[in-house]
Amino acid sequence: MTHAFKFDFGAANPEQGYTKISPEDQYEKAVGYGFSNVKNVHAKDREEPGPLRRDFCIPLDTSFLVDVPADGNYKVSVLVGDEIAETETTITTGEGRLVVHKQRISAGHFIRTSFSVWVTDAQLKLTFTGRAPRINALEIECFPTACTLFLAGDSTVTDQPTDGYPYAGWGQMLPLFVKADASVANYALSGRSSLSFISEGVLDKIWSKIKPHDYLLIQFGHNDQKPDVARFTEPFTTYKETLKIYIDGARERGAYPILVTSVQRRFFEEDGSLRDTHGDYLKAMRELAVEQEVPLIDLAERSKVLFESAGPEGTKRLFMWLAPGEFMNFPDGVEDNAHFQQQGGIEVAKLVYLGLKELKIQPLNLYLR
Template sequence: MKVLKLSLFVALMLLTMPVSAQITGEDLLGLKSGADPKTERRGVIPGSSRKEGRPVVFIVGDSTVKNGRDDGSNHQWGWGHFFSDMVDTTKVSVENHALGGRSSRSFITEGLWDKVLSAVRPGDYVLVQFGHNDGGSLNMGRARASLKGYNDNDTTVVMELTGKAETVHSFGWYMRKYAKDVKAKKATPILLSHIPRNMFTNKDSVAVIRNTESYGLWTKKAAEMESVPYVDLNKLIADKLDRIGKDSIQTLYYGDHTHTSMAGAILNARTVAEGISGLKNCGLKEAMKK
């Protein structure tokens, strides 16, 4: 109960803090409660938020972006739930189409991407964050893994569940596909490295592990190859967590070392907004709250 209460305190602090504000360990103490999560935002039809021709910001990703039913019933939240709080909704609308358990590959092979893409119009924005679920088996069990790297590697496997052959590509290939598809719609893709886990370089370290040599690097390379905006969300958040301190950041996660509490999701959403605000030649920065 104390952990949950402190998480709510932290959430209020993060909601009311200016986007540009810095967060320290001291900021996490002596906070007042009062933050209430928004009403549920699940089952949104792609493009249904479009009003008066304003651009739509579509978000796709995994459970660190939209967790469960997106109502906090399991005390876990994704940052996509709170991202609309960071933007001027008179300029853009926000739709979170992420889904837990999906990888860069399975979000496409399950047809989820086609549904989102069908609603994308010129001038829209699509935020893409994957990587947490891109490991594991290529063809057994959940069979959602992509090949490591960013080059055009592929292999053909026989899927255990269906007995059918499937060509599996590299993580970078899938990320480039998202970027290419969005650009073909004359919209703007923004690729993001995935959020850091509550894990450290060693048991005595206060340094959060980065993904700069794996999925973060491959996402960055995909963005460079397609000449699209890239936000190193993993590093931006990890740098904040290092400043907050190992003990204090425990309230930003819930249940495991990957999924965030309300406070953690708000911190991550705010960091996404900061990252976008720092981009060059990206019109979405003009819609970020100051």
């Protein structure tokens, strides 16, 4: 297959220039595309209102996989709608990276949505959920000139695995706020500090992919506090020295670093104010931003305001406070004051988005919704 793909989903004959995808088309490596699971995929042909819109697939509990020539940015356009029924479709890419969220379309209407995706392991993965999901048509093309927002961080940023839903990092939700001319490449990993992210070679992966005029968002601090030798940094010495490696490396490659203070944990004082658990790491990053003239998003302060306004009870809907039986992946429930469920990830990603908008960095501002 070439670097451009066009798929027509449903039961009618394919539109000219498109490859027909039916509910029986399960992914095979030899073919290079198909549904990961076809048990709950169905097709309908309304016969009207014409090519691409008359028919569609209903992709329940499945992903559509496409092998692409190489890693990098791809622009994706999806056509969704139904002539006679209201639809609601959510689409994630890769490991749960949210790009379309509960998109509701009234009967007789169709919406074409475009977004850019950072693909790794040479395979594009689109997962469909929602109360009434649809996919009418899909177009994919290589987009090497797209601006890329690389993320370096920890578990509060990372793409949490699909089988851990509703776990979500804010970086996983950030694509919701980015236009189709840019993508989010989330290299953040759980448990990493600014130091171990480097020693384990993760930063080298970013250096091998980042290009001039890309951006590198850097949020570390949660695990820099850990006492083990592999992760610990001291706020005003080794922490600042290590973060400077990220800053210098981005600038050497013609990219732009942006520092992000650590998002707050869910710990409240008796008076309802949020307890600061990061201490000097926040102060050190703010100092470094001034010293190195690097843009800073003070996510610690922004999340403090958000969490205090929600209060001890309200923040439970943002963090991983789950009742037994509430989510299938956590039958015994969980009480976690550091990590977010999907709604919390969206809310914190919105704070990062607003922080980026307020920085008024050009041309980055043009890529933000």
